[in-house]
Amino acid sequence: MSKIGQAISEIQTLENISREDRWVNRLHPLGKLVLTVFYITVTVSFPKYELAGLAGMLLYPLAVFTVADLSFGDALRRLRVVLPLVMIMGILNPFFDREILLTIGRVPISGGVISMLTLMVKAVLTVLAGYLLIATTPMDEICRAMRVIHIPKIFVIVVLLIYRYVTVFLSEARRITQAYELRAPKQRGVHYKVWGSLLGQMLLRSMDRANDIYESMQLRGFDGNFRLGKKAALRPADFLWPVLWALVILALRLFPVVELIGRIFV
Amino acid sequence: MHMADALVAPVVAGTMYAASAGAAGYSIYKVRQEDNQKKIPVMGVMGAFVFAAQMINFTIPGTGSSGHLCGGMMLSALLGPWGGFLTMIGVLLIQCLFFADGGLLALGCNVWNMAFYGCFVGSLLIWRPIMKKGASRLKIILASVLGCVLTLQMGAFSVTLETMLSGVTELPFKTFVAAMQPIHLAIGLVEGLITAAVLLFVNEARPELLWGVGEASKKEGKLSFGWTIGILGVLALLIGGGLSLAASSLPDGLEWAIARVTGLEELETAEAVIYAGAEKVQSTTSFLPDYAFKGSESAVGTTVSGIVGALIVVAVMVGSAFLFRYFRHKKKQS
Structure with a gap:
């Protein structure tokens, strides 16, 4: 599948998963959004040598993935975007930080190796947490949460519109590139002579389309407000879920839980 | 980028x-x-x-x-x-x-x-x-x-x-x-x-x-x-x-x-200053201050019991997640 085709299918898959009828999906979006940001913040706040403490942070994604029956494979596939960059940043740590921090058996392990692993684990955990949010919360719900915390209307509407039209334009970009590739085989990308006209035509069509969209919005009574449908009543679970998890996450960060468990056995 | x-x-x-x-x-x-x-x-x-x-x-x-x-x-x-x-x-x-x-x-x-x-x-x-x-x-x-x-x-x-x-x-x-x-x-x-x-x-x-x-x-x-x-x-x-x-x-x-690999030290002063400054800022304003137990930061979490604890915790968590899924799918099938 082409890169663009893959992007379209990824968006559609996430959209479908997030609209499934699971109880995690039904929770209030604001709680999930805040919890996700909190989890990511706490995870990256672990010092660079604290690999053991980070292991405990796996609890949240693992538990929710299991309870919500989400696919780990889908989430880990998203690492292909993040991991190369993180690898570049971390891969040289073992060469620069050579102080031996730990010896397992007769194998000495330097600070650089540990800080590199810590960075990788952080990347995995934060990507998992991001996936958890978007796989259980549809985009319009995330936008509703943004409105609840008073993020300005203009911005939220623009985000919703971009999201609404992303698949439309991705499909158009796919059609254009496919047509081009069929007429220009053995060429890796678009030739420089048509850089301007290829994208320019698409851009002008998009502008016209924006005009049509504006007119149809006007005809349907668009007055600058965006209506996100009826508000569901808040349930106790909407509060309890983020608060309880936040306490667990905080406990894992503030107390050496993992180390204490280890001490029982050592 | x-x-x-x-x-x-x-x-x-x-x-x-x-x-x-x-x-x-x-x-x-x-x-x-x-x-x-x-x-x-x-x-x-x-x-x-x-x-x-x-x-x-x-x-x-x-x-x-x-x-x-x-x-x-x-x-x-x-x-x-x-x-x-x-x-x-x-x-x-x-x-x-x-x-x-x-x-x-x-x-x-x-x-x-x-x-x-x-x-x-x-x-x-x-x-x-x-x-x-x-x-x-x-x-x-x-x-x-x-x-x-x-x-x-x-x-x-x-x-x-x-x-x-x-x-x-x-x-x-x-x-x-x-x-x-x-x-x-x-x-x-x-x-x-x-x-x-x-x-x-x-x-x-x-x-x-x-x-x-x-x-x-x-x-x-x-x-x-x-x-x-x-x-x-x-x-x-x-x-x-x-x-x-x-x-x-x-x-x-x-x-x-x-x-670096061959062990020749080369002190970069500009870098050292920036690094020290950055670490100072981080240590004073960081969202959750580093908690210290058993001495310095470098010791934290890299002790043998830390590693053992991490392995046990991960194994237990992954194991129970696996069991949870297994039993639920079995229940669904029956």
């Missing part, structure tokens, strides 16, 4: 969020002032357009590689800096949510590195002054290339600074800059040319779509001239500094690694 969550410390992420939110707030104020309802759907559609257009590969003549469109410069040339900036934030938000390109925590950094420079610096300091007296082929090419190269250089430099301040990499500052800046110089050049090609096409087909062409009033002209000189001066210093740093260590780019 998208930064991942794992690469930023909470304090750096928070600062960049605050800076980006400030710029966004001002943009919203300016877009509201324009009071043009039509602009909102145009922003949404153009955001989706840029998103899709960035996925198309353009062959770079004479090389085997390909480049992409530069979103910030392109959007602000069509929507103006304010609308362009808000649209870019939307694009970055959707990229981070749906493709894990960037991250929720690093969003503030990414908005600053890519959208802020591209839209504000690119359009207010480069595009508008150049287009003040009308557009021409040469001016569009000049503005696009200059805008993309400069804003990408600034973005790349910010990525370096943010990563260094977050303290996640042991790479020396100089090496990091020497790696980042030249790569982004090449990328900026190609992106600039692609953006120029598209804007040239728009200028020929529908010149009225381009923002800020030949519309400078007297007052604006005076203001923007002073600002232009001042800010361009600061930028030139910053970028010149970055580039000369890069150039000075470029010829023997591998030396550092070899020197």
Whole structure:
């Protein structure tokens, strides 16, 4: 599948998963959004040598993935975007930080190796947490949460519109590139002579389309407000879920839980 | 150039969020002032357009590689800096949510590195002054290339600074800059040319779509001239500094690694100062201060019991998750 085709299918898959009828999906979006940001913040706040403490942070994604029956494979596939960059940043740590921090058996392990692993684990955990949010919360719900915390209307509407039209334009970009590739085989990308006209035509069509969209919005009574449908009543679970998890996450960060468990056995 | 969550410390992420939110707030104020309802759907559609257009590969003549469109410069040339900036934030938000390109925590950094420079610096300091007296082929090419190269250089430099301040990499500052800046110089050049090609096409087909062409009033002209000189001066210093740093260590780019590997110590004073400063800032303002038990930070979590604990915890968690799934599927089947 082409890169663009893959992007379209990824968006559609996430959209479908997030609209499934699971109880995690039904929770209030604001709680999930805040919890996700909190989890990511706490995870990256672990010092660079604290690999053991980070292991405990796996609890949240693992538990929710299991309870919500989400696919780990889908989430880990998203690492292909993040991991190369993180690898570049971390891969040289073992060469620069050579102080031996730990010896397992007769194998000495330097600070650089540990800080590199810590960075990788952080990347995995934060990507998992991001996936958890978007796989259980549809985009319009995330936008509703943004409105609840008073993020300005203009911005939220623009985000919703971009999201609404992303698949439309991705499909158009796919059609254009496919047509081009069929007429220009053995060429890796678009030739420089048509850089301007290829994208320019698409851009002008998009502008016209924006005009049509504006007119149809006007005809349907668009007055600058965006209506996100009826508000569901808040349930106790909407509060309890983020608060309880936040306490667990905080406990894992503030107390050496993992180390204490280890001490029982050592 | 998208930064991942794992690469930023909470304090750096928070600062960049605050800076980006400030710029966004001002943009919203300016877009509201324009009071043009039509602009909102145009922003949404153009955001989706840029998103899709960035996925198309353009062959770079004479090389085997390909480049992409530069979103910030392109959007602000069509929507103006304010609308362009808000649209870019939307694009970055959707990229981070749906493709894990960037991250929720690093969003503030990414908005600053890519959208802020591209839209504000690119359009207010480069595009508008150049287009003040009308557009021409040469001016569009000049503005696009200059805008993309400069804003990408600034973005790349910010990525370096943010990563260094977050303290996640042991790479020396100089090496990091020497790696980042030249790569982004090449990328900026190609992106600039692609953006120029598209804007040239728009200028020929529908010149009225381009923002800020030949519309400078007297007052604006005076203001923007002073600002232009001042800010361009600061930028030139910053970028010149970055580039000369890069150039000075470029010829023997591998030396550092070899020197380190062979154990030869080389103390980089500038880097040491920045590092120490960064760590000081982090230790005093970090979101959750490092808790210390059993002495220093380096001892924390790297003791044998820490490793054993980690292994046990992970094994127990993964095991129970597996069992949970197994029994539920069994229940479903029966």
